[in-house]
Amino acid sequence: MPDIIALAPAPPEADWRAALRDLVTSADTLLDYLQLQPEQVGWSPQAASDFPLRVPRDFMRRMVIGDPADPLLLQVLAGRQELLASSGFGPDPIGETGTANPQPGIIHKYHGRLLLLVTGSCAIHCRYCFRRHFPYSDNQNSRSEWPAALQYIAADDSISEVIFSGGDPLVASDRQLAELVGQLAAIPHVTRLRIHTRLPVIIPQRVTDSLLEALTDSRLATVMVVHSNHANEIDEEVAAAFGRIRKTGMVLLNQSVLLAGINDNAAVLAALSERLFLAGALPYYLHLLDKVAGAAHFDVDESRAKALHREISTVLPGYLLPKLVREIAGAPAKVPV
Numbered sequence: 640m641p642d643i644i645a646l647a648p649a650p651p652e653a654d655w656r657a658a659l660r661d662l663v664t665s666a667d668t669l670l671d672y673l674q675l676q677p678e679q680v681g682w683s684p685q686a687a688s689d690f691p692l693r694v695p696r697d698f699m700r701r702m703v704i705g706d707p708a709d710p711l712l713l714q715v716l717a718g719r720q721e722l723l724a725s726s727g728f729g730p731d732p733i734g735e736t737g738t739a740n741p742q743p744g745i746i747h748k749y750h751g752r753l754l755l756l757v758t759g760s761c762a763i764h765c766r767y768c769f770r771r772h773f774p775y776s777d778n779q780n781s782r783s784e785w786p787a788a789l790q791y792i793a794a795d796d797s798i799s800e801v802i803f804s805g806g807d808p809l810v811a812s813d814r815q816l817a818e819l820v821g822q823l824a825a826i827p828h829v830t831r832l833r834i835h836t837r838l839p840v841i842i843p844q845r846v847t848d849s850l851l852e853a854l855t856d857s858r859l860a861t862v863m864v865v866h867s868n869h870a871n872e873i874d875e876e877v878a879a880a881f882g883r884i885r886k887t888g889m890v891l892l893n894q895s896v897l898l899a900g901i902n903d904n905a906a907v908l909a910a911l912s913e914r915l916f917l918a919g920a921l922p923y924y925l926h927l928l929d930k931v932a933g934a935a936h937f938d939v940d941e942s943r944a945k946a947l948h949r950e951i952s953t954v955l956p957g958y959l960l961p962k963l964v965r966e967i968a969g970a971p972a973k974v975p976v
C-alpha cells in the first residue's frame with residue numbers, strides 16, 4: 640500500500656465545505672470547461688429539470704477536455720436518452736419503499752444488517768442512480784428522526800451491522816456522525832459499522848482527520864465502501880484520501896455499477912481493479928444496473944455482463960475480481976449473476 644502517499648497531511652476542514660458549496664450545476668459551466676457544445680453531448684434541459692445536474696469541480700477536472708464520450712462526463716450528463724420510456728424500468732426498481740422502509744430513515748431488507756439513511760443529499764448526481772426517484776421528502780433524516788431509527792435498531796437484536804447510506808452519509812457533519820456512531824456503539828448487539836459513500840472519490844478533501852476520528856472512535860469494527868466506476872476517477876488526491884482511511888485500520892472496499900459506454904469493457908474494468916488496489920481499496924461488487932426509469936441507456940444485458948466478468952477473471956488475480964451481482968426486489972441478499 641502507498642505509505643508515502645498516506646503520510647501527506649490531511650486537508651483542512653474548510654476545503655470540503657468550500658467544494659460542497661461550489662458544485663457545478665449549470666450545463667454552461669460544465670460544457671464550457673470541456674469545450675463541448677450541448678448538441679454534441681445530447682444535453683437535455685428537461686432531463687436536467689427531472690434530476691438536476693450536480694458535479695463537484697474536482698471531479699469535472701478529471702474529465703478529458705473535448706471528449707463527448709468521457710466516462711466521467713457520461714455519469715453526470717443529463718441527456719436526451721433519459722426521456723425515453725423503457726419497459727421494465729420504473730421508479731423503485733429494487734423495492735426500497737413499502738415493507739423494506741419500515742420507518743423513515745431505515746431500509747431493512749437483509750438479515751443482520753440495515754441501511755440508515757443519514758442524509759438525503761449527494762454531492763454528485765449520478766444519472767444511473769437507483770434512488771433518483773426515492774421519496775427523500777418522506778425520509779428527511781433530520782436529527783429528530785434518529786431517536787426512532789436508533790430505537791428500531793436497539794429493539795432488534797438480530798442486527799449486528801448498521802450501514803450509513805443516503806444520499807451520501809458523509810455530507811453530514813463530523814459532529815453529527817460522531818453522535819450517531821456513539822449512539823450505535825451504545826447498542827450492545829451492534830458490532831459493525833459500514834459507510835457507503837462516494838465522497839472520498841468525488842471530493843477527497845472530505846477525508847479529514849476529524850472525520851476519521853468521528854467514524855473510528857468507538858468499539859465498532861468499521862468498513863468503508865466507496866463507489867468508483869472508472870480508473871480515471873482515481874487521481875493522486877483520491878489515492879491520498881484512501882491512504883488516510885487505510886491508516887486508521889479501516890477496511891476499504893469499492894463497488895461499481897456496470898454501465899454501457901462507461902465501463903462495459905474488459906480492459907477498462909481490469910484497469911479499475913488494478914488502480915483501486917494501488918490506491919488502497921479492494922473491489923467488492925460489480926452491480927448490474929438497477930432498472931430505474933431514465934437509465935435504460937446504461938443497461939448491459941446479463942449475458943454480456945457475464946462474458947465481461949469471465950474475461951476479467953482471466954487477467955486479474957482472484958482478490959481483484961469484484962463479485963458480479965444484481966439486486967432483485969424481495970430477494971434475501973444481492974444475487975450473484
Ligand SMILES: *Cc1c(COP(=O)(O)O)cnc(C)c1O
Binds near residue numbers: 746
Ligand atoms: C446492498 C444492501 C445491503 C448490504 O448488502 P451486502 O451484501 O452485505 O453488501 C444491506 N441492506 C440493503 C437494503 C442493501 O441494499
Ligand code: SF4
Binds near residue numbers: 764771
Ligand atoms: S452518489 Fe450514490 S446515491 Fe448519490 S446520486 Fe450517485 S449513485 Fe446515487
